[in-house]
Amino acid sequence: MSDTQQIEDRGGPAQPLLIVKGLVKHFPIGSVFTGKQVVRAVDGLDFTIDKRETLGIVGESGCGKSTASRLIMSLIAPTEGEIVFDGDLVGAAGGISLAEYRRQVQMVFQDSYSSLNPRLTIEESIAYGPKVHGTPHREAGERARDLLQAVGLAPRQYARRFPHELSGGQRQRVNIARALALRPRLIILDEPVSALDKSVEAQVLNLLLDLKEQFGLTYLFISHDLNVVEHVADRVLVMYLGKIAELGPVDDIFGRAGHPYTRALLASRPSMDPTRRRTQPPLVGDPPNPINPPSGCRFRTRCALAREICAEREPGLYEIGAGHQAACHATQADSGYGDSRRLAA
Amino acid sequence: MTTTYSSGIAEDAAPPKVAENDDTYWRAVGRRLMRDKVTLFCGAILMLMAALILFAPLVAPYGPTDGSIVRRLKPIGTPGHLLGTDELGRDMLSRLLHGGRYSWFVGITPVAIAFLVGGSIGIIAGFAGGKINMAIMRVTDVFYAFPSVLLAVAVSGSLGAGIANAIMSLTIVFIPPIIRVAESVTTGVRNLDYAEAARATGAGARSIVVVHILPNVLGPIFVYATSLVGVSMIVASGLSFLGLGIKPPDPEWGLMLNTLRSAIYSQPMIATLPGICIFMTSVCFNFVSDGLRTAMDVRA
Ligand SMILES: Nc1ncnc2c1ncn2[C@@H]1O[C@H](COP(=O)(O)OP(=O)(O)O)[C@@H](O)[C@H]1O
Numbered sequence: 001m002s003d004t005q006q007i008e009d010r011g012g013p014a015q016p017l018l019i020v021k022g023l024v025k026h027f028p029i030g031s032v033f034t035g036k037q038v039v040r041a042v043d044g045l046d047f048t049i050d051k052r053e054t055l056g057i058v059g060e061s062g063c064g065k066s067t068a069s070r071l072i073m074s075l076i077a078p079t080e081g082e083i084v085f086d087g088d089l090v091g092a093a094g095g096i097s098l099a100e101y102r103r104q105v106q107m108v109f110q111d112s113y114s115s116l117n118p119r120l121t122i123e124e125s126i127a128y129g130p131k132v133h134g135t136p137h138r139e140a141g142e143r144a145r146d147l148l149q150a151v152g153l154a155p156r157q158y159a160r161r162f163p164h165e166l167s168g169g170q171r172q173r174v175n176i177a178r179a180l181a182l183r184p185r186l187i188i189l190d191e192p193v194s195a196l197d198k199s200v201e202a203q204v205l206n207l208l209l210d211l212k213e214q215f216g217l218t219y220l221f222i223s224h225d226l227n228v229v230e231h232v233a234d235r236v237l238v239m240y241l242g243k244i245a246e247l248g249p250v251d252d253i254f255g256r257a258g259h260p261y262t263r264a265l266l267a268s269r270p271s272m273d274p275t276r277r278r279t280q281p282p283l284v285g286d287p288p289n290p291i292n293p294p295s296g297c298r299f300r301t302r303c304a305l306a307r308e309i310c311a312e313r314e315p316g317l318y319e320i321g322a323g324h325q326a327a328c329h330a331t332q333a334d335s336g337y338g339d340s341r342r343l344a345a
Numbered sequence: 346m347t348t349t350y351s352s353g354i355a356e357d358a359a360p361p362k363v364a365e366n367d368d369t370y371w372r373a374v375g376r377r378l379m380r381d382k383v384t385l386f387c388g389a390i391l392m393l394m395a396a397l398i399l400f401a402p403l404v405a406p407y408g409p410t411d412g413s414i415v416r417r418l419k420p421i422g423t424p425g426h427l428l429g430t431d432e433l434g435r436d437m438l439s440r441l442l443h444g445g446r447y448s449w450f451v452g453i454t455p456v457a458i459a460f461l462v463g464g465s466i467g468i469i470a471g472f473a474g475g476k477i478n479m480a481i482m483r484v485t486d487v488f489y490a491f492p493s494v495l496l497a498v499a500v501s502g503s504l505g506a507g508i509a510n511a512i513m514s515l516t517i518v519f520i521p522p523i524i525r526v527a528e529s530v531t532t533g534v535r536n537l538d539y540a541e542a543a544r545a546t547g548a549g550a551r552s553i554v555v556v557h558i559l560p561n562v563l564g565p566i567f568v569y570a571t572s573l574v575g576v577s578m579i580v581a582s583g584l585s586f587l588g589l590g591i592k593p594p595d596p597e598w599g600l601m602l603n604t605l606r607s608a609i610y611s612q613p614m615i616a617t618l619p620g621i622c623i624f625m626t627s628v629c630f631n632f633v634s635d636g637l638r639t640a641m642d643v644r645a
């Protein structure tokens with residue numbers, strides 16, 4: 001099959017584009033002194049992404065967002081878990097091959113400079129993927145220039161430039177064009193605007209939203225900035241220490257957050273709106289070490305509502321609204337939380 | 346597909362800083378080098394030396410071993426002997442010119458071989474990662490544990506004197522450090538996002554190495570290798586000085602330094618001339634290597 005064709009929708013609109021099941025990544029680390037240990041970077045993720053939606057993933061630095069994106073991109077092998085793309089199991093007999101999957105899923109990284117080979121021109125960088133997949137050089141070059149146009153960089157001016165000659169925002173546009181070059185259906189954006197100035201950030205976000213419409217894309221949008229996620233996401237997944245804390249539609253997460261962690265994150269963000277009252281204590285301290293996460297609920301060491309039950313039993317992901325789930329005992333009447341005593345700090 | 350949309354024209358799309366439209370990486374490096382006076386000066390000295398040494402038989406007024414005991418240890422400026430004569434009455438200028446051929450050859454050859462061998466091994470280790478990397482790097486560490494001069498003397502001593510053995514021992518000395526540098530540079534590049542992005546397109550290892558790894562690691566490894574030429578010349582001279590390298594009457598700078606030892610009080614200027622040559626060459630190589638490294642760091 002020529003890679004110039006847009007891949008058709010196989011499973012139909014109701015079939016989620018991506019299903020992530022029980023995704024786990026433990027990095028073994030070990031020294032002579034400490035013995036064998038593992039970093040529980042991603043520790044059991046289950047979620048789906050519908051066609052043409054944007055799923056935002058938020059969480060503090062080190063909670064496993066990048067690891068999750070690299071797992072989904074299959075740049076690293078999972079310790080456990082599987083990925084289903086448009087109804088087909090990835091990399092399994094009878095499913096979708098890794099090569100085919102990689103054509104349909106592309107990624108944009110945070111650091112616009114290190115994502116581009118300094119020795120290649122902008123056009124060469126964008127055309128590289130199509131060439132790898134057998135597109136003739138001329139055609140790949142043409143597509144690269146079309147894409148430069150689509151991301152707002154005049155091809156005549158930029159195609160033959162080298163990355164160091166461009167600004168951060170321009171380079172990130174090039175990275176977006178590069179990700180589009182294989183006509184993917186899903187694009188993973190790992191903090192794509194976090195390294196950019198605020199004014200440039202808004203332009204790139206709007207570009208991403210436009211491109212999504214034009215090309216019928218689905219986004220997995222990772223950020224530690226809640227304002228950015230609120231702006232672009234349809235649904236939001238809140239991650240804490242490798243696990244899902246809360247998952248739901250963007251309005252529910254920002255308006256009716258059920259998890260104390262989400263509420264603390266919301267309370268901590270710098271607000272443009274002085275009338276927004278702080279009903280929650282903002283987040284304090286740093287997350288615990290993912291080598292040795294707390295027993296029970298992982299958030300209990302920083303949670304103002306923590307009780308004994310929280311240290312004893314790990315909360316499940318409870319349904320607290322339509323398509324809205326939170327992993328917290330306090331949200332459940334029958335979890336035993338009501339009868340439990342406050343956790344001594 | 347022909348995309349005619351141009352959504353969200355970049356407001357930060359200031360025209361790129363560089364005016365020419367065909368600016369390649371190496372042209373940018375060249376332009377930076379042209380602005381670096383120290384590197385240019387040292388490079389010019391090295392070129393001049395290389396030319397003089399290369400054409401030594403034409404340039405030198407005498408043969409390297411022609412001499413007469415009656416004319417021994419004439420001072421610098423003696424008519425017919427611009428740089429005087431040595432302890433056996435041989436013309437110093439002629440001997441230095443011919444000696445440079447040996448010194449440069451013994452200095453550069455081991456580094457060149459080590460660059461090819463060590464560079465390849467290091468790049469393989471860095472790209473392969475995992476167990477292969479571990480195995481290669483542990484073996485390298487064993488060699489690395491010895492001080493380089495000691496290792497060179499030990500290997501040379503056990504192989505015996507002679508130019509081939511000196512080169513062999515120096516090559517063995519320089520392979521481990523080059524492996525280390527090549528491995529760390531390659532590992533660094535392999536983990537950069539553009540290498541990951543290339544993997545994410547589904548490109549094979551061969552394409553990734555050729556397009557993304559080699560062009561970005563060869564420069565830094567080469568620059569490191571040039572910084573070793575100075576050391577190599579000094580150690581090679583040291584071996585000759587100890588009687589382990591080139592044998593008399595061949596004129597090698599280190600060896601000349603050795604045989605002129607006895608004249609250090611009567612003709613100190615003449616006795617130190619070979620040392621000055623060694624020093625100048627190695628310092629110039631280091632400056633040029635430094636300048637290259639700076640010029641190649643385009644991001645700065
Ligand atoms: N290759 C690795 N080896 C060991 N630990 C790792 C590796 N990659 C990431 N980690 C650890 O996994 C955790 C999650 O990292 P990451 O996914 O980069 O978080 P985020 O992107 O949310 O900031 C961190 O504690 C990090 O130190």
Ligand code: SF4
Pocket residue numbers: 259260261297298299300301303304305306307310315327328329330
């Ligand atoms: S389960 Fe307990 S500790 Fe965890 S978030 Fe809910 S109340 Fe806090």
Ligand SMILES: [Mg+2]
Pocket residue numbers: 065066067191
């Ligand atoms: Mg990250």
